[in-house]
Amino acid sequence: MGSETADPETAPPPGPRPRPGGRTARTRRQVLDAVLAELGEHGYDGLTVEAVATRAGVHRTTVYRRWRDVGGLLADVLDAAGADDWGPPDTGSLEDDLTGLNEEIHDALTARPPVVPALIAASFRSPQAAEAQRRLWDDRYARCEVVVERALARGDLPAGTEARPLLVAATAPLYHQLLLLGAAPDPQSARRAARATALAAAAGAFTGQPAADT
Amino acid sequence: MGSETADPETAPPPGPRPRPGGRTARTRRQVLDAVLAELGEHGYDGLTVEAVATRAGVHRTTVYRRWRDVGGLLADVLDAAGADDWGPPDTGSLEDDLTGLNEEIHDALTARPPVVPALIAASFRSPQAAEAQRRLWDDRYARCEVVVERALARGDLPAGTEARPLLVAATAPLYHQLLLLGAAPDPQSARRAARATALAAAAGAFTGQPAADT
Amino acid sequence: MGSETADPETAPPPGPRPRPGGRTARTRRQVLDAVLAELGEHGYDGLTVEAVATRAGVHRTTVYRRWRDVGGLLADVLDAAGADDWGPPDTGSLEDDLTGLNEEIHDALTARPPVVPALIAASFRSPQAAEAQRRLWDDRYARCEVVVERALARGDLPAGTEARPLLVAATAPLYHQLLLLGAAPDPQSARRAARATALAAAAGAFTGQPAADT
Amino acid sequence: MGSETADPETAPPPGPRPRPGGRTARTRRQVLDAVLAELGEHGYDGLTVEAVATRAGVHRTTVYRRWRDVGGLLADVLDAAGADDWGPPDTGSLEDDLTGLNEEIHDALTARPPVVPALIAASFRSPQAAEAQRRLWDDRYARCEVVVERALARGDLPAGTEARPLLVAATAPLYHQLLLLGAAPDPQSARRAARATALAAAAGAFTGQPAADT
DNA sequence: GTTTAAGCGAGACGGTACGTCTTGTCTTGGC
DNA sequence: GCCAAGACAAGACGTACCGTCTCGCTTAAAC
Structure with a gap:
């Protein structure tokens, strides 16, 4: 990302x-x-x-x-x-936006040489660096919220859907697989995680109130 | 976990x-x-x-x-x-099983002192340790597959649903939030990720063939 | 001095x-x-x-x-x-002149804070400073020669007595004790060295020709 | 020495x-x-x-x-x-003993390369080294006291002559000239300082009580 | 119950990197 | 145009770890 x-x-x-x-x-x-x-x-x-x-x-x-x-x-x-002017894709579809986003993440995490993974790992070595890393991610996720807002505006998501948990759910599997589990790069994983999240979101999984246990 | x-x-x-x-x-x-x-x-x-x-x-x-x-x-x-005899919960419901699993992860990652996060971070310091860490996770996920199998047996999931991606999707947000993003512990996050994954799975998000790009 | x-x-x-x-x-x-x-x-x-x-x-x-x-x-x-107008004491007696001189040295070397010892030590750090230090001492000893000349004029010393070795003999013990040996300040040392040198000088110890080895 | x-x-x-x-x-x-x-x-x-x-x-x-x-x-x-077994010369004459001693000092201070001067200068750089340097000198002067004792036993010196000030007076000019004043090596200086000190000592300059100001 | 060989305590050592401190030069911006 | 402020190169310092080695002692296993 x-x-x-x-x-x-x-x-x-x-x-x-x-x-x-x-x-x-x-x-x-x-x-x-x-x-x-x-x-x-x-x-x-x-x-x-x-x-x-x-x-x-x-x-x-x-x-x-x-x-x-x-x-x-x-x-x-x-x-x-x-400090750049990065922004998320805008394809007109939540699943495609998330897929594009995940593909960027996938590419960053599997690029040779593996600068991004090394940078993330290195950030664990100092509180100051960890703080900066989190600042960076927070900024990136904030810029991505527009993706959810557009889907809401299109009526593709139930009202009350929260952007941040949705975005985390969509992107977390990529990080988990590639960074922690050390899995081999899988071109399908980007879309799979995006679609699963889009489906769940459409079903109301990310609305603030859990509406009890339906 | x-x-x-x-x-x-x-x-x-x-x-x-x-x-x-x-x-x-x-x-x-x-x-x-x-x-x-x-x-x-x-x-x-x-x-x-x-x-x-x-x-x-x-x-x-x-x-x-x-x-x-x-x-x-x-x-x-x-x-x-x-090297223990750990196994996943068995509640009779996929969402509840996943929630229980996520609660274990949540507790491990937020326990004081933070032994597990430190161990994970430390594992990056040597290929040998990283390998062991991945072995551990692989073993844990393998033991969890029974959760999906039981749901399939109950008919709660479409045939062809793959266990591993489902489990990763369910658990990844916890790791991502607590380990990488440094978010504050959130008791709801375990269930939220579990429910979102269960919903997506029920909708067929984790069947092997993506049914082309719709 | x-x-x-x-x-x-x-x-x-x-x-x-x-x-x-x-x-x-x-x-x-x-x-x-x-x-x-x-x-x-x-x-x-x-x-x-x-x-x-x-x-x-x-x-x-x-x-x-x-x-x-x-x-x-x-x-x-x-x-x-x-660059001052310092001059040695003039008491009318060689021993007293030398004693006064030694007391000045004693005071300079034991004053608090120990600026003079530090300055001398520091001068070892550069040839240029060492040169200046020696220039200073040479000037001081030159100004002191009058003490010996006066004693010669009074007839208190044998003809042929050389001023410089006499002055060095009189003052060296103070420097040696306080600077190198790190001895505790001793108020008597100024006079002792002065008297010993005056006695030796009167006995002809500082005339140019050693009169062979008796 | x-x-x-x-x-x-x-x-x-x-x-x-x-x-x-x-x-x-x-x-x-x-x-x-x-x-x-x-x-x-x-x-x-x-x-x-x-x-x-x-x-x-x-x-x-x-x-x-x-x-x-x-x-x-x-x-x-x-x-x-x-930590060696050094001892002062024993020639049967105070002046000759002191001259021999001074010649050793002269040689040590003018030897090439100038190890001893460098060592002395270096000792100023740390309290610990300065302490060791003083320990060394103290030990050397203690070993030299026998020179004075022998002269006393021979009756060459007045009773009550103190060894340490005598030895310092005899050796100080060498250190002062060669170490501090930077004078050129002078083969006569060893004997000159020795003779002056022997003369002064014979005249009672190093007896403990100054016997008032004669 | 004694061998006997592995495990262990102790500690010097080579080696890498760290972060600090000074020195003396060089560059830049402001007065 | 001078000069303050300070960045920079250079290099020594002393510290903290790492991992290797050697030497004896102790102790558990095997005979």
């Missing part, structure tokens, strides 16, 4: 005023790119500041000065990744 | 002939317990062999001798965790 | 044209004072340009611009310390 | 019982030798743990493990240097 590279200049990290143009910004981009490249090559556990700095053509201490530690580095990578 | 403590004697680790009774077995249990305790206290990244050994009242080299490295240690913990 | 603070304007450092009055001179004084204060507080090894600059209310780069490096800074401090 | 290399096995540093023979002892010797070699080549300020370890054929962390920091390393070097 969404890309991991984006316009980084829009989200200057900490500091008072980080010298908008010039070396500072260029260095940041180089380092963040190096993080992604290293993650892709060596995985979340082979990520060392030394290697990142070398690849970015920067000295190790520069990384520590700007990002304090690995967690800060990952957090900034994630923040930069979220 | 399932417990993380179990009868360890049933799965002697790699060694040639493990001296069934006595110090060896006792030491193993102490060390594995220490791993869980350390994971609970310090999280997946604060797991050090030194601390495990000290807590187990054993010398560091003993750990390395028996389990070779941290990955081996985690793998053995996971294998021991899977 | 001599003081460590003195009129600084008389010895413009390296710079091209030192702008006699105004900010330049004021800044120099602030920085040199800050060096002494830092030396007193943190000792010869805790002297950092950063701390000196901060204490002087000046930016770090200003220090580097004006003094190039720590060695230059120390050298300037020492040169400033030597 | 005395040598800086000595039998190191006689003074096992800290720890309970350092496995007397074998790798441990060999490693210690290699490292201490490397410290001296590095001091000789690069001076007190060019002494880095990395270089010492490399030269000793040992890993950097081993040095930190055993000696904690540079100060501990220097302290152990100094302790090892003091």
